Amino acid sequence: MAYRWKNDLTHADVTPKGLFLNRRQIIAGLGAGAILGATGTRAMAQEALKPNSYEEITTYNNYYEFGTGKDDPARYADALTTAPWSVTIDGLVDNPGEFSMEDILARMTIEERIYRFRCVEAWSMVVPWNGFELSDLLNMAGVQSSAKYVAFETALRPDEMPGVAYRVLDWPYVEGLRLDEAMHPLTIMATGIYDKPIPNQNGAPLRLVVPWKYGFKSIKSIVRITLTDTQPGTSWNKAGPNEYGFYSNVNPTVDHPRWSQATERRVGGGLFAGREPTLMFNGYEEVANLYTGMDLAENF
Numbered sequence: 001m002a003y004r005w006k007n008d009l010t011h012a013d014v015t016p017k018g019l020f021l022n023r024r025q026i027i028a029g030l031g032a033g034a035i036l037g038a039t040g041t042r043a044m045a046q047e048a049l050k051p052n053s054y055e056e057i058t059t060y061n062n063y064y065e066f067g068t069g070k071d072d073p074a075r076y077a078d079a080l081t082t083a084p085w086s087v088t089i090d091g092l093v094d095n096p097g098e099f100s101m102e103d104i105l106a107r108m109t110i111e112e113r114i115y116r117f118r119c120v121e122a123w124s125m126v127v128p129w130n131g132f133e134l135s136d137l138l139n140m141a142g143v144q145s146s147a148k149y150v151a152f153e154t155a156l157r158p159d160e161m162p163g164v165a166y167r168v169l170d171w172p173y174v175e176g177l178r179l180d181e182a183m184h185p186l187t188i189m190a191t192g193i194y195d196k197p198i199p200n201q202n203g204a205p206l207r208l209v210v211p212w213k214y215g216f217k218s219i220k221s222i223v224r225i226t227l228t229d230t231q232p233g234t235s236w237n238k239a240g241p242n243e244y245g246f247y248s249n250v251n252p253t254v255d256h257p258r259w260s261q262a263t264e265r266r267v268g269g270g271l272f273a274g275r276e277p278t279l280m281f282n283g284y285e286e287v288a289n290l291y292t293g294m295d296l297a298e299n300f
């Protein structure tokens with residue numbers, strides 16, 4: 001399987017030495033204005049990328065199938081049976097089928113990546129994910145040239161998921177990406193956190209991570225991936241079309257109708273930690289060319 005692991009931060013980037021160098025670069029070379037330039041933004045982004053603790057990442061969650069409270073998933077998601085597990089890949093692919101988790105894991109290269117995670121409610125975390133590139137999985141299935149979008153679906157298990165008794169969303173949870181977004185090397189399927197198997201509350205055994213988009217795009221406990229030529233529906237867009245668009249790119253200049261998206265609060269930042277400015281595309285500037293010529297206020 002082609003292996004393209006590039007361009008993101010490792011633990012080495014967030015060691016005290018790395019922080020010291022970044023601070024020194026800012027102090028030595030750059031005035032307040034220049035800090036908003038590429039180098040300063042990068043340095044500040046790295047400085048802010050100290051991973052959250054395992055405890056923070058696994059106890060403050062959104063997984064409405066287990067309730068709408070941030071602590072509900074950690075309390076109730078243990079009920080989800082995650083083995084055996086299989087993922088159906090169908091639609092516009094050469095090799096459609098049901099792939100077992102064992103088969104998928106045997107064919108993918110699992111690595112660690114530290115990504116900034118930004119939620120639409122204006123909080124953020126930094127998570128050391130383990131996983132593989134979504135493109136490797138899609139290439140295994142053989143994407144046909146007519147495919148333009150990828151649709152994802154979460155398991156729907158009323159017996160194991162107390163939250164689906166409430167119609168807060170139209171179950172099963174579904175999400176979608178444009179094919180080029182799905183094939184981008186930053187887009188991963190996560191199977192672990194901090195080198196441990198991903199806990200149920202974070203989307204075991206397989207969840208999407210798209211670091212330049214708001215957290216709700218990262219659909220959990222995926223059972224179906226469908227290649228299509230039409231834009232798929234997404235759970236939050238169906239629930240509130242004026243509040244949640246298909247693209248859901250992190251964008252400090254486009255507010256949610258009920259709150260600003262210009263700043264964020266780091267989970268675990270402490271009582272006196274201030275809000276931080278939110279970066280366009282969550283700081284992952286290399287994806288900007290996917291949206292050249294698009295009005296991102298229109299396509300929010």
Ligand SMILES: Nc1nc2c(c(=O)[nH]1)N[C@H]1C(S)=C(S)[C@@H](COP(=O)(O)O)O[C@H]1N2
Binds near residue numbers: 119173
């Ligand atoms: N199936 C499913 N996936 C989901 C959700 C959900 O309710 N159900 N919530 C989304 C939202 S709103 C967010 S912010 C992230 C939270 O991921 P985390 O709990 O790992 O931080 O999961 C996303 N994926």
Ligand SMILES: [Mo]
Binds near residue numbers: 119216
């Ligand atoms: Mo969210």
